[in-house]
Amino acid sequence: MTKSSKKAAPAAKPAASKTPAKAAAKPTAKAPAAAAVTKIGKSELTDMLGERAGLSKKDAGAALSAVLDIMGEALKAGQTIGLPGVGTLSVKATAARTGVKPGTAEKIQIAAGKKVSFKIASDLKKSL
Incomplete structure (x- = not known):
């Protein structure tokens, strides 16, 4: 054996040494509000659609994927999508403008x- 292979690996420093101090800190006022906000993903939507429409998960997933694909294609074509009771999705043009590059004061053209x-539907907005 060579000298280099006999050396022991340096002991790893515990990475959690600062974590307990932060965890023991008082919870902020925003922590409960952040916990209440949840995101519903595609798999959850597929499950809900399957339950409400009486479809299998496979059929509900295929239907949801088809709807999302159609919506994406319509938006790419510049069409407006009306979702009754939810709102309206539309494509809007943005003008060229001057911005500031983050980290520097350099002005850039966007x-x-x-x-x-x-645009949210008025009935949904009132009920929120």
Whole structure:
């Protein structure tokens, strides 16, 4: 054996040495509000759709994927999508403008483009 192979690996420093001190700190006022906010993903939507429409998970997943694909294609074509009781998705043009590069004071030109805009339905807005 060589000398280099006999050396022991340096002991790893415990990475959690600062973590307990942070965990023991008082919870902020925003912590409970953040915990209440949840995101529903595609798999949860598929499950809900399957239960409400009486479809299998496979059929509900295929239907949801088809709807999302159709919506994406319609937005790419510049069409507006009305979702009754939810709101309206539309494509809006953005003008060219001057911006500031983050981290520096350098001014940059931001090209004109397009963005997806959402306008909530008035009934849903009132009920929130």
